[in-house]
Amino acid sequence: MSLLDWLHLLLYQLSLSLLAVGGAVTLAPDLHRYLVNGQGWLSEAQFTASITLAQAAPGPNMLFVALLGWNLGLNAAGTGAGTVWSLALAVLGMAVCTVGILAPSSLLTLLATRWGHRHRERLSVRAFRQGMAPIVVGVLLSTAWLLARASGDWTRDGRLWLLTAVVTLVVWRTRMHLLWLLAGGAVLGGLGWV
Amino acid sequence: MTAGRAASSPRTVLELFWAFSWLSLQGFGGVLAVVQRELVEKRGWLSNEEFVEDWAVAQVMPGPNVCNLALMFGDRHFGWRGAAAALGGLLALPLVLLLTAATVYGQLAGHAAAAGALRGMGAVAAGLIAGTSLKLLAQLRRHPLGLALVVAVAAGAFSGLVLLHLPLIAIVFGLGGAACVLTGWRLRRGVNS
Numbered sequence: 001m002s003l004l005d006w007l008h009l010l011l012y013q014l015s016l017s018l019l020a021v022g023g024a025v026t027l028a029p030d031l032h033r034y035l036v037n038g039q040g041w042l043s044e045a046q047f048t049a050s051i052t053l054a055q056a057a058p059g060p061n062m063l064f065v066a067l068l069g070w071n072l073g074l075n076a077a078g079t080g081a082g083t084v085w086s087l088a089l090a091v092l093g094m095a096v097c098t099v100g101i102l103a104p105s106s107l108l109t110l111l112a113t114r115w116g117h118r119h120r121e122r123l124s125v126r127a128f129r130q131g132m133a134p135i136v137v138g139v140l141l142s143t144a145w146l147l148a149r150a151s152g153d154w155t156r157d158g159r160l161w162l163l164t165a166v167v168t169l170v171v172w173r174t175r176m177h178l179l180w181l182l183a184g185g186a187v188l189g190g191l192g193w194v
Numbered sequence: 195m196t197a198g199r200a201a202s203s204p205r206t207v208l209e210l211f212w213a214f215s216w217l218s219l220q221g222f223g224g225v226l227a228v229v230q231r232e233l234v235e236k237r238g239w240l241s242n243e244e245f246v247e248d249w250a251v252a253q254v255m256p257g258p259n260v261c262n263l264a265l266m267f268g269d270r271h272f273g274w275r276g277a278a279a280a281l282g283g284l285l286a287l288p289l290v291l292l293l294t295a296a297t298v299y300g301q302l303a304g305h306a307a308a309a310g311a312l313r314g315m316g317a318v319a320a321g322l323i324a325g326t327s328l329k330l331l332a333q334l335r336r337h338p339l340g341l342a343l344v345v346a347v348a349a350g351a352f353s354g355l356v357l358l359h360l361p362l363i364a365i366v367f368g369l370g371g372a373a374c375v376l377t378g379w380r381l382r383r384g385v386n387s
Contacts, residue, residue, distance in 0.1 A: 059218045112251075116251065130247065167321025167322060
């Protein structure tokens with residue numbers, strides 16, 4: 001990749017940033033169009049694996065963009081994998097993608113929330129913050145539903161759904177540590193019980 | 195809903211950084227449920243009402259929601275430095291972990307036990323988020339719209355997304371906009387004030 005290519009990548013990520021309304025995963029189709037089909041900087045398999053890994057690993061889902069940049073840098077280094085040069089390009093790819101995707105939206109968020117905080121007693125600001133609350137609950141429930149459905153069909157994987165239901169009750173009613181629940185799920189799944 | 199204020203707040207920028215690192219490392223399948231548990235229930239840095247309101251703003255602004263929430267929270271306590279510390283904490287350690295995972299991915303992907311463990315954790319992650327949303331719903335009893343309308347709007351958002359496959363932006367601006375207008379009207383009339 002030439003210097004111009006890197007600049008192009010940065011500009012692309014900067015332009016995408018403000019479109020990420022509703023989470024970074026909604027950007028995946030456009031990233032695929034540009035990085036895989038358009039520029040050919042990433043393979044199909046690398047793209048899919050990056051998203052799956054980022055979903056499974058802890059941390060914000062937007063980290064898949066950083067992983068895409070990392071793989072892209074490794075590809076740009078060519079055959080010299082494992083060398084200092086390929087590591088440097090991988091870090092550069094990661095930095096360009098992460099900074100590009102975060103900087104514009106972060107600046108806008110900071111400016112807008114500072115404005116909102118100064119005018120927090122205004123009726124319109126209060127109405128906005130409180131009026132959105134039921135939507136938050138609905139969106140959270142939808143996310144839970146989509147995650148549960150992604151892990152299995154309830155007609156075949158009844159025990160998986162039972163696990164989800166039990167965890168829902170435990171989280172709602174108790175203050176058990178979330179890591180215990182996740183570890184329990186990993187053990188049950190690893191042993192093939194769910 | 196102004197009754198519920200945070201009981202405590204972060205003392206230093208470093209404490210903020212580690213708090214967000216720690217919660218981010220627990221966030222399998224989404225960090226949001228963990229943010230509620232850590233910042234609201236464990237540390238008392240936010241009340242449930244503040245959490246829901248902040249989350250709504252983070253949701254409407256472009257950019258990753260949890261990142262926006264971290265920026266807003268850090269900025270409120272320590273300005274630019276706080277925003278950078280919270281966002282840095284959210285991203286740095288999980289990123290290192292993710293790169294390590296990506297490097298060993300080739301060896302692990304074939305194992306049935308690893309795939310099963312991932313499935314089990316996915317089911318638990320779904321339960322974490324569902325449980326958190328029920329907890330938040332219970333907190334909205336004193337909402338200006340009244341509990342029945344709150345449940346109706348939440349159910350509307352859920353069915354719009356899951357059954358009708360509407361884009362989130364339509365739900366937020368359509369249904370959310372209507373809910374805001376109605377809330378403003380109720381607030382003006384002095385209900386629950």
